[in-house]
Amino acid sequence: ERQQVRNSSPVGGKYDTRVDRESAAEMLAKRAETAAQAANAPAAKTEQDDPDAGGFGQTVKDAVFGTKRRQGMIETMAKQTTRTIGTKLGNQIVRGILGSIFGGRR
Structure with missing residues (x-):
């Protein structure tokens, strides 16, 4: 009966064959x-080994x-400039929106 099932x-059939x-x-x-073989490999070249570097x-x-x-320095200045411009632009947008909302009640 088991064999029929x-x-x-x-x-x-998948589980009938044994896999080692x-x-x-x-x-x-x-x-x-692998680690032992890597330890015996020659050392990688460093900047100190290269006299031109x-x-x-x-x-x-x-x-x-x-x-x-x-x-x-260039990347630092670019990031700082972008932050400053973004902050000032954001402030102007918020002032414009809030000014139009609250400005009509003077």
């Missing part, structure tokens, strides 16, 4: 092996234009 089931999946211990062992010119460039982690 399994045969008539749409998923009956990778265990958690095997996954962790593979990860540890750095110096006063690079410092000025980083200060003016910024780096990936820090914004430069």
Whole structure:
């Protein structure tokens, strides 16, 4: 009777075949092996290794234009200018709306 139910089931054949999946211990062992191989790899090249990189010119460039982690003077000024313009524009709009609402009662 069980065999008939399994045969008539749409998923009956799916669970008949046995699958030997990778265990958690095997996954962790593979990860540890990969990490050990990465530790033996040559070190990545840094800015200190490159004699052409750095110096006063690079410092000025980083200060003016910024780096990936820090914004430069140009970006800072642009953001501040945008904030100031947005604030003043918003204030004028609010004053205009409130002035038209409350201005008629003088």
